[in-house]
Amino acid sequence: MVKSLNKKNFRIVGTSVEGASHKRSGKPNQDRINFFISDPSNLPIILVVADGHGGKSYFRSGKGAALAIETSLDVCKGLEKVPWDDIKDKKIIDFLCRDIVQKWLEKVNSDIQANPFTEEEKSLLKIKKGSSSKRPGGLNNIDLISAYGSTLITAVLHETYVLYLQLGDGDILTVAEDGNIDKPLPEDKRLFGNETTSLCLPEAWSDFRFRLIPIDSSNKPPALIIISTDGYANSYLSEHEFEKVGIDLLENICEHPDGMHAGMDYIEENLANWLNEASEKGSGDDITVGIICNLSQIKKYRDNNYEITIKKKEIKHVSDDTPPLAIKSEEIAKHEKQDNILPPDPSESIDSPTNDNLGIDQL
Amino acid sequence: MTKMPGGELATRPLHFIWICDCSGSMMAEGKIQSLNTAIKEALPAMRKVADENPNATVLVRALKFSSGAQWVSKDPTPVENFKWFDLDADGVTDMGKALSILADELKIPPMTDRALPPVLVLISDGQPTDDFDSGLKKLMDQAWGKKAVRISIAIGGDADNDVLQKFIGSSELKPLIAKNAEALIKQIKWVSTAVLQSASSPASQTKDSQPPGTNVPIPVVPDDINNPPSGAGDVW
Numbered sequence: 001m002v003k004s005l006n007k008k009n010f011r012i013v014g015t016s017v018e019g020a021s022h023k024r025s026g027k028p029n030q031d032r033i034n035f036f037i038s039d040p041s042n043l044p045i046i047l048v049v050a051d052g053h054g055g056k057s058y059f060r061s062g063k064g065a066a067l068a069i070e071t072s073l074d075v076c077k078g079l080e081k082v083p084w085d086d087i088k089d090k091k092i093i094d095f096l097c098r099d100i101v102q103k104w105l106e107k108v109n110s111d112i113q114a115n116p117f118t119e120e121e122k123s124l125l126k127i128k129k130g131s132s133s134k135r136p137g138g139l140n141n142i143d144l145i146s147a148y149g150s151t152l153i154t155a156v157l158h159e160t161y162v163l164y165l166q167l168g169d170g171d172i173l174t175v176a177e178d179g180n181i182d183k184p185l186p187e188d189k190r191l192f193g194n195e196t197t198s199l200c201l202p203e204a205w206s207d208f209r210f211r212l213i214p215i216d217s218s219n220k221p222p223a224l225i226i227i228s229t230d231g232y233a234n235s236y237l238s239e240h241e242f243e244k245v246g247i248d249l250l251e252n253i254c255e256h257p258d259g260m261h262a263g264m265d266y267i268e269e270n271l272a273n274w275l276n277e278a279s280e281k282g283s284g285d286d287i288t289v290g291i292i293c294n295l296s297q298i299k300k301y302r303d304n305n306y307e308i309t310i311k312k313k314e315i316k317h318v319s320d321d322t323p324p325l326a327i328k329s330e331e332i333a334k335h336e337k338q339d340n341i342l343p344p345d346p347s348e349s350i351d352s353p354t355n356d357n358l359g360i361d362q363l
Numbered sequence: 364m365t366k367m368p369g370g371e372l373a374t375r376p377l378h379f380i381w382i383c384d385c386s387g388s389m390m391a392e393g394k395i396q397s398l399n400t401a402i403k404e405a406l407p408a409m410r411k412v413a414d415e416n417p418n419a420t421v422l423v424r425a426l427k428f429s430s431g432a433q434w435v436s437k438d439p440t441p442v443e444n445f446k447w448f449d450l451d452a453d454g455v456t457d458m459g460k461a462l463s464i465l466a467d468e469l470k471i472p473p474m475t476d477r478a479l480p481p482v483l484v485l486i487s488d489g490q491p492t493d494d495f496d497s498g499l500k501k502l503m504d505q506a507w508g509k510k511a512v513r514i515s516i517a518i519g520g521d522a523d524n525d526v527l528q529k530f531i532g533s534s535e536l537k538p539l540i541a542k543n544a545e546a547l548i549k550q551i552k553w554v555s556t557a558v559l560q561s562a563s564s565p566a567s568q569t570k571d572s573q574p575p576g577t578n579v580p581i582p583v584v585p586d587d588i589n590n591p592p593s594g595a596g597d598v599w
Contacts, residue, residue, distance in 0.1 A: 021418050021564045054566025055580065149569060169567065193480045193510040193578065194565040201569055230567070234375060234477055241370025248368035274367045281372040284418025284564060 009042050010157075011261075013268045014049075014290030017275040019231055021284030022054075030054060030150075031229050031288035032065040036073050038080055045157040046076045047290045051170060051229040053149040053198065054285075057124050060111075064148025067107040068199055072154045072165075075100050084160035084214050093212065097165070097205040100152070104199050108148045121147070149200035153227045157292055162221055164211045167204060168196040169230040174222035175246040177300040182222075183243075184211045196230075223297035224250055228289045232275070235282020249291065254302040264293055377419040377479040377563055378439055379409075382461055384487035384518070385429040389452035392598050394488055394518050397544035399449045401551040406447065409555040413442045416563035419479055424468075428461035430454030437468075458491040458526070459498030466498075469507040480578050481511045482562050484554050485530050488518035488599070495526055503532075510578050512562050514554050516541055519599030536581060539589060542597035549588050557582045 018029040030052030037045045050068040052061025075096060079087065086092065117125070125143055151168025164172050164184050169191045174182045188209055190197060197207040215221050226246060236242035249267060256263030275287040381402065389395040413421040422439035426432060427450055435448060468474075469481065502508040515527035515538040527538035539554075541547035558581060565579040573580065 021416070024415075025564070051567070053568055055568045055572065056566075057572065058566075058568070146569070146572070151567075190570065192476065192506055194567050195510075195570050196567050198569045235372055236369055237371040237373040238475070238477075241372075245369040248366065252366070252368065270367075277367065278369070278372055279418075281374070282418070283375060284416075 009295055010037065010045060011264045011293040011295065012037065012045065012047060012291065013264065013271060013293065014047070014288070015272045015275065016049075016229075016286065016288035017272055017279060019284050019286040020276075020280040022286060027054065028062060029286045030058075030062040030065055031231075031286040032062070032069045033288045033290050034069045034073060035290060036077060041159075043157060043159045044076075044080055045292055046073055046154065047225070047227060047292055048072045048076075048152070048154045049170065049227050049229055049288045049290055050153070051151045051168065051231075051286070051288070053151075053196070058147060058149045058200075059121055059124050060147045061149050063111060064104075064108065064150040064199065067111065067148065068104055068150045068152045071104045071107060072100055072152055075103060076154060076156050076163075079156055079158060079163070082158075084158075087158075087161060087163070087212065088214075093163075093165075093210050094205075097167075097208040097210070100165075101199060101205040105145065108145055111148070112144060117144070117147070146198075146200040149198045151196055151229070152199060153229075155225050155227055155290075155292065157221060157225065157294075158215075160215055162213045162215065162225070165208055166210070167208045168198055171226075171228050171230070171233045171242070173224075173226040173228075173243065173246045175224040175226070175250050175301075177220055177223050177297040177304075179247060179250065179301060179305065181243050181246045184213070185209045221294055221297060222292075223294050223301050225292040225294075226289065229285075229287060231279060231283045231285030231287040232289055234285060235278040235287070250298065250301060253293065253298055254306055260295065260298060260302070267291070374418050374420045375477055375479050376439070376475065377421050377559075378474070378481035379421055379423045379442070379559060379562075380465065380481065380483050381423075381425040382465065382483060382485045383425060383427045383435075383450055384456060384458070384489065385427040385450050385452045385454070386456040386489055386492075387429070387453050388456075388489050388521070389518070392519075393544065394599060395450055395452040397547050398486060398518070398551075399447065400544070401548040402555075403447045404548060405552045405555040406442075406445065408552055409559060410442050412556050412559045412563070416560065419563040421559065421563070425450075426461055426465060428457050430457060432457055432461035432464050434464070455492040456487070456489045457493040458485075458487060459493040459495040462495070462498030462502045462530075466501040466505050466508055469502070469505045469511070471506065474507050476506075478507070479562060479565060481507055482554075482558060483511045483513050485513070485515040485527065486518065487515070487527065488522050490521075490523040491526055495529075499529060512558060512579055512581065514558060515539070516547070516550050516554075518547065536584075537589070539584070542591070542593065542599050544598075545596065546588075546591045549591075553584070553588045 012035050014033045016031045016033050033049045035047040048069045050065035052065035151170055153170045154165040156163040166185055172184055174184055233242045252267055253260050253263035279287050421442040423442050423445040424439055425435040427435050513531050515530050517524055517527055517538045517540045524538055539550045541550055561579050561582055
């Protein structure tokens with residue numbers, strides 16, 4: 001089922017489909033997705049996806065992914081009152097990662113207490129000799145926790161910053177108002193083959209990758225933030241072919257003859273079909289995608305790139321020096337009238353941090 | 364006006380590589396002929412498994428070693444088009460050279476990082492005559508060498524099981540020992556089907572969740588394949 005929310009400035013669309021190979025083998029979809037949007041201010045928006053591991057010993061990973069989503073949303077909601085000047089201290093992010101892992105472990109522990117493993121489940125657990133180590137707080141043996149193993153990707157769009165958090169495989173793509181595609185997190189070379197880092201591993205908090213980017217007069221929030229489980233990127237011939245998803249979604253929104261909202265409706269209506277097709281012709285894995293659409297930034301892209309019959313086809317990367325194609329048209333005014341969604345850019349009213357504070361835009 | 368987002372879709376490549384001993388001793392007691400027959404006979408079953416797992420594109424190659432080593436078919440060939448060309452036997456056992464050549468082909472590129480863990484099957488009846496350890500190290504220095512599913516088959520009692528065990532890299536999995544043509548046929552078929560099936564749709568997992576060297580869950584080797592009863596037919 002497609003999840004979506006339509007607010008004045010933002011639209012969130014997301015869905016999860018069972019993988020083609022899972023359908024053949026009768027294995028359930030172990031991905032999960034959910035989001036939170038603050039009301040009435042719209043920000044922060046929190047979008048989370050999680051991918052429960054598929055191996056036999058991770059037999060409760062769908063539950064583990066659901067608990068991961070729940071935990072990350074709960075913890076990250078606490079960022080609503082945490083402005084840029086506070087969060088730029090790296091210790092806050094460290095605390096956040098530890099808190100997510102600790103609270104997830106507590107939920108897993110409660111679930112095990114409420115639903116003890118059956119004999120059949122116990123036979124699937126890989127108990128290693130001598131692995132009687134306990135997690136902090138006297139939680140279960142790590143071999144038991146592994147039954148719930150899951151990845152976790154979270155995007156937090158706050159009034160004064162964007163925070164990306166990722167543990168394990170999967171992807172975050174952003175599309176800027178000028179069409180530049182970016183992957184905000186660096187590559188993690190441990191995520192190779194079918195191996196991933198996970199919430200169920202010891203010291204999982206230290207395996208998170210994160211990036212914190214301020215929103216100010218020189219750093220605008222992305223037009224699109226797209227987060228997905230690894231089944232999506234693995235369905236494309238190459239990284240480059242996958243990155244085209246970003247610009248194509250933006251063009252689907254901007255090119256729709258009935259306006260941007262209709263374009264987003266189109267994405268919402270078709271997303272599940274697209275993901276099913278990607279899984280069938282690609283990886284065969286479960287695929288989950290969540291998209292935060294920032295309408296004012298999308299409009300800037302459209303204003304700069306479209307005349308009714310002219311569109312930009314070139315895929316641009318952050319490293320490209322090519323200036324954005326600027327095409328203005330009287331027809332644009334007609335679109336603005338149709339869409340009627342043009343509030344002031346929220347980022348323009350935010351006090352800019354000093355340049356000294358920008359150093360957190362790094363790992 | 365609108366379209367499915369993203370570029371070209373593609374299934375994930377699964378490289379399956381036979382690494383065959385073609386030293387002079389393979390001429391004895393029809394070993395090389397039995398190997399040729401076993402692999403040819405296994406191809407239909409291999410293609411069937413590939414058909415049943417359409418999200419993996421099974422690409423097959425063969426590498427032979429005797430005095431030196433060379434690709435029999437260097438280009439990764441889709442299993443539906445793969446043809447087995449009978450191997451001849453002559454010369455010594457440069458197994459290390461074979462692993463070194465294999466390591467070059469497992470680099471990224473020409474491999475892609477979105478591939479499935481490759482399956483490497485080493486088949487030998489003797490002891491390496493060159494520097495096996497250097498070849499193995501070069502292979503294991505490659506990310507896909509480490510992540511590969513490595514299986515070995517010992518043909519007859521003169522094979523160096525220690526070397527074949529080192530190639531596997533896991534104490535959980537032992538070399539399969541073929542003492543006659545019938546056993547070899549069964550073992551080749553098992554590798555071509557059961558192992559291929561597991562490698563075609565490996566589930567995501569955490570580091571160290573599999574025994575070292577196995578990388579994807581390998582099905583339990585049936586007794587009649589792993590340790591067939593000795594009998595009068597044991598000619599190797």
